[in-house]
Every structure is written in C-alpha cells, then in structure tokens.
Amino acid sequence: MVVHDIANVRAPVRSRYPAQNGMPLFKGGISFILKLLKPHLIMNKETVKKINREIGIIFTEDQRDRNNIKFNKTHLLLLKKRDRKRKDELERVLRGGIKFTPEDFYMIAMIYQHGSTLNDYREAVSFSRRSMKLGFERAKWLYAASQDRLLVKQGKKQKYGTQYQKRNNVWFLYPVSKLISDKERKKYNVPSLKSALSKLGELNK
Numbered sequence: 001m002v003v004h005d006i007a008n009v010r011a012p013v014r015s016r017y018p019a020q021n022g023m024p025l026f027k028g029g030i031s032f033i034l035k036l037l038k039p040h041l042i043m044n045k046e047t048v049k050k051i052n053r054e055i056g057i058i059f060t061e062d063q064r065d066r067n068n069i070k071f072n073k074t075h076l077l078l079l080k081k082r083d084r085k086r087k088d089e090l091e092r093v094l095r096g097g098i099k100f101t102p103e104d105f106y107m108i109a110m111i112y113q114h115g116s117t118l119n120d121y122r123e124a125v126s127f128s129r130r131s132m133k134l135g136f137e138r139a140k141w142l143y144a145a146s147q148d149r150l151l152v153k154q155g156k157k158q159k160y161g162t163q164y165q166k167r168n169n170v171w172f173l174y175p176v177s178k179l180i181s182d183k184e185r186k187k188y189n190v191p192s193l194k195s196a197l198s199k200l201g202e203l204n205k
Contacts, residue, residue, distance in 0.1 A: 052104055054093045058086050059107035062114060083114045105131035106139045113146050121150035137189070144188035148174075160185055161196040164203070171203040 065079055090111045100108070109127035112120045124146035131139035141162075148158035157177040164173055173196055182192040191199075 048099045051093055051099070052101060055090065055100070055104050055107050058090050058093070059110060062086055062111055080116065083111075084116065087111055087115050087120065102131045102134035102136035102139070105134065106136050106142060109139065109142055109146060113142065113149060118150065118153055121146060121153060125150060140187070141189040144185070144190050160188065160190045161193050162190060164200075166203075171200055173197060173200060 062083070065082060069075070069079065090108060094108070105127045109124045109131060112124035112127060115121065115124070125143065128139045128143040128146050132143050144160040145162040148160050148162045151158050152163045152174050157175045159177050159180045161173060161176045164171055176193060176196075182194075185192060
C-alpha cells in the first residue's frame with residue numbers, strides 16, 4: 001500500500017542544493033538511531049558543509065522522483081526501492097556528524113516520511129518537529145503530514161487530512177478525525193478539510 005502526500009507530490013522542487021544527474025545506487029545500513037548522534041563530536045567547517053550538501057543531494061533526488069511520479073505498479077515499486085536506498089544513504093551520512101541546520105532537519109524528515117516502517121514515520125515526526133521548533137516554516141506542514149502518515153500506517157484516522165491513496169485508478173482521502181479544527185490545521189500550513197476534499201475532484205478528473 002502506497003500512501004501519498006498530495007501537496008508534496010505536486011509541489012515544485014526548491015532547494016539550495018544542485019541536482020545530480022542520474023540516480024546513484026546507495027549503500028548503507030538502516031540501523032540508525034537518534035542516540036547515535038554524538039553531541040561531543042567536533043567537526044571542521046568543510047566536514048559540516050560536506051554533510052549538509054550530501055543531505056541536500058539525497059533530498060533533491062527524492063523530490064525529483066516525486067515530481068516525475070507515475071502511478072502504476074512498476075513505477076511505484078521502483079520508487080519504493082529508490083526510497084529505501086536513499087534512506088540507507090541518509091543514515092550513513094547521519095552517522096558522520098550532528099551539526100545540522102533547520103533545513104537539514106526538514107530534508108532528513110522528508111526522507112523518513114518516504115520510508116516504509118513505523119519507526120521511519122516516527123523519525124519523520126521527530127526531525128520535522130526539530131526543524132519547526134528552529135523556525136523553518138516549511139517544516140510545519142511536514143510535521144502535520146508525518147503525524148498523519150504514522151496514524152494511517154497504524155490503521156487509525158489521520159488528524160490533519162494530508163494523506164491520500166489511489167486505488168483502482170480512483171483517489172480517495174483517508175478517514176480524518178473530527179477532533180482537529182481547520183484553525184489547528186492552519187497553524188501547520190495545512191488546507192482546510194473542505195479544501196482537502198475538493199482536491200479529490202481535481203485528482204479524479
């Protein structure tokens with residue numbers, strides 16, 4: 001089952017990092033845990049820039065894939081494989097240091113948002129929260145969307161209404177809890193529930 005953040009799928013890529021040609025095959029593990037980040041680690045400026053740039057490249061490739069997405073089984077399976085490799089590479093990069101910018105935290109969260117496990121989605125919530133707390137505006141929507149993704153994958157109703165799925169060539173919005181108001185959605189740059197539902201009409205034209 002592939003769940004999609006429609007706002008993210010359709011959004012143009014805007015990153016301070018240049019795109020690279022092709023899709024490299026990454027090698028890395030998936031055992032990264034937040035506690036592996038070493039607060040005592042001291043790095044020189046060039047190392048910090050290298051880590052920041054690598055995160056940006058992984059993010060740019062992730063977004064390029066979303067902007068060129070095709071909703072068929074073959075393409076989605078390939079996308080899932082690329083997402084897994086990007087996450088593995090991200091975790092390899094994260095083991096190298098801890099000096100990340102608010103935008104880095106946002107990009108890290110986005111890669112985890114496109115993961116495949118509950119732990120991935122929890123990481124997306126955690127990193128997007130960090131980015132948001134540090135003042136990165138775009139992280140607000142991702143914080144809401146990552147919570148929705150986690151809830152949907154747990155078989156629960158989403159809170160904000162960011163998660164869609166295409167089934168039998170028809171888009172639908174996953175069930176949304178009535179406990180969250182549009183005022184609360186606005187705090188996280190999420191459209192009103194009415195707007196989310198009207199989006200289905202556009203998607204299903």
